[in-house]
Amino acid sequence: MTAATEDPLVLAVPSKGRLQENAAAFFARAGLDIVKGRGSRDYRGELSGLKGVEVAFLSAADIVAQLASGAAHMGVTGEDLVRETIPGADARVALLTPLGFGGANVVVAVPRAWIDVKTMADLEDVAAAFRARRGERMRVTTKYVNLTRRFFAERHVGDYRIVESSGATEGAPAAGQAELIVDITTTGATLDANALKILDDGVILRSQANLVASLGAKWGPAARENARIILSRIAAEETARTTREVTTVLPGWNGALLDEARALFAVQPRSGAGEARITFNCPAGKVAALADWLTVRGADFVAVAALDYVFTAANPLYRKLIERLPKNRA
Numbered sequence: 001m002t003a004a005t006e007d008p009l010v011l012a013v014p015s016k017g018r019l020q021e022n023a024a025a026f027f028a029r030a031g032l033d034i035v036k037g038r039g040s041r042d043y044r045g046e047l048s049g050l051k052g053v054e055v056a057f058l059s060a061a062d063i064v065a066q067l068a069s070g071a072a073h074m075g076v077t078g079e080d081l082v083r084e085t086i087p088g089a090d091a092r093v094a095l096l097t098p099l100g101f102g103g104a105n106v107v108v109a110v111p112r113a114w115i116d117v118k119t120m121a122d123l124e125d126v127a128a129a130f131r132a133r134r135g136e137r138m139r140v141t142t143k144y145v146n147l148t149r150r151f152f153a154e155r156h157v158g159d160y161r162i163v164e165s166s167g168a169t170e171g172a173p174a175a176g177q178a179e180l181i182v183d184i185t186t187t188g189a190t191l192d193a194n195a196l197k198i199l200d201d202g203v204i205l206r207s208q209a210n211l212v213a214s215l216g217a218k219w220g221p222a223a224r225e226n227a228r229i230i231l232s233r234i235a236a237e238e239t240a241r242t243t244r245e246v247t248t249v250l251p252g253w254n255g256a257l258l259d260e261a262r263a264l265f266a267v268q269p270r271s272g273a274g275e276a277r278i279t280f281n282c283p284a285g286k287v288a289a290l291a292d293w294l295t296v297r298g299a300d301f302v303a304v305a306a307l308d309y310v311f312t313a314a315n316p317l318y319r320k321l322i323e324r325l326p327k328n329r330a
């Protein structure tokens with residue numbers, strides 16, 4: 001198949017809900033300009049300047065389904081949905097990088113009134129007592145049926161049954177529909193409002209939005225080339241966001257000092273050996289300590305600048321993808 005006739009690379013982008021705004025901002029920062037189709041019912045778009053890429057606007061849940069089936073090549077969605085919906089997720093998709101937004105924990109929560117129940121081990125006792133007393137199993141309501149089953153089994157809680165939630169999960173215990181819940185929480189406000197508390201060891205998953213690739217999609221040469229370009233831009237923005245450029249002039253700068261700076265601050269020198277003016281790339285969180293270290297050693301000034309993009313030949317996100325794809329399946 002030639003590149004001209006190859007199907008487009010499908011990039012799935014959240015079109016509603018909690019991830020939509022942040023996902024749009026994320027692509028914009030990476031210099032990937034999403035152009036929407038014209039009609040109001042047009043759920044397809046393009047990336048300006050890139051031929052052979054189709055943007056599909058979908059809900060976070062639909063994005064997971066399309067990545068699992070291979071209908072989409074890459075997409076942005078929540079790890080919670082990936083782990084819940086795709087059995088053996090790691091064999092079918094690659095989580096290329098967490099995106100720093102859409103953070104939420106999937107948790108086990110019980111009524112605050114259960115003062116003696118603090119851990120999953122306590123819950124195991126409660127479950128046994130509940131069954132002995134009532135002759136029926138304790139009810140857990142959730143949309144995260146698979147995550148719940150797996151987690152409860154690992155923690156040896158077996159005496160329960162799942163009541164699948166159709167929404168407003170947190171209200172179920174007060175409404176007498178279940179004894180406890182498994183749901184997602186960010187601020188904890190909804191749990192609080194429903195007088196529920198998270199068990200001390202009841203965090204099943206710390207989720208956030210991820211850039212996810214489908215391993216089962218048709219990865220022809222054109223799709224791979226487009227993925228390479230898209231991922232190089234995303235990595236360049238990600239590196240830039242977490243890196244600062246530090247410039248100084250330090251008499252007596254030498255190899256031993258450089259080794260020390262590398263070990264202490266994970267700096268990467270950007271200037272040649274023997275130059276009086278030194279430039280580093282430094283992790284953003286270490287910049288102040290590095291500046292202090294340089295001034296103590298005789299630097300008169302240390303200039304720190306934010307960067308827009310840091311492109312590298314290595315393209316780490318693309319490498320992560322390509323390592324997981326079959327070698328010659330063009």
Ligand SMILES: Nc1ncnc2c1ncn2[C@@H]1O[C@H](COP(=O)(O)OP(=O)(O)OP(=O)(O)O)[C@@H](O)[C@H]1O
Pocket residue numbers: 016017018019059060061077078079080081102103104184185186187207208209
């Ligand atoms: N507080 C939160 N509650 C739920 N999901 C969150 C929260 N914070 C981040 N997310 C992430 O956003 C994803 C999508 O949730 P979202 O609420 O947007 O969609 P939904 O619940 O399927 O649809 P709806 O738009 O009807 O609420 C979740 O699966 C999760 O990864």
Ligand SMILES: O=P(O)(O)OC[C@H]1O[C@H](OP(=O)(O)OP(=O)(O)O)[C@H](O)[C@@H]1O
Pocket residue numbers: 167168170183184185186187188189190191
């Ligand atoms: O810990 P908090 O910050 O209070 O957030 C948690 C709530 O947010 C989500 O619901 P959402 O608002 O997405 O409504 P939904 O149930 O219709 O998806 C989730 O299902 C919880 O109910």
Ligand SMILES: [Mg+2]
Pocket residue numbers: none
């Ligand atoms: Mg929701």
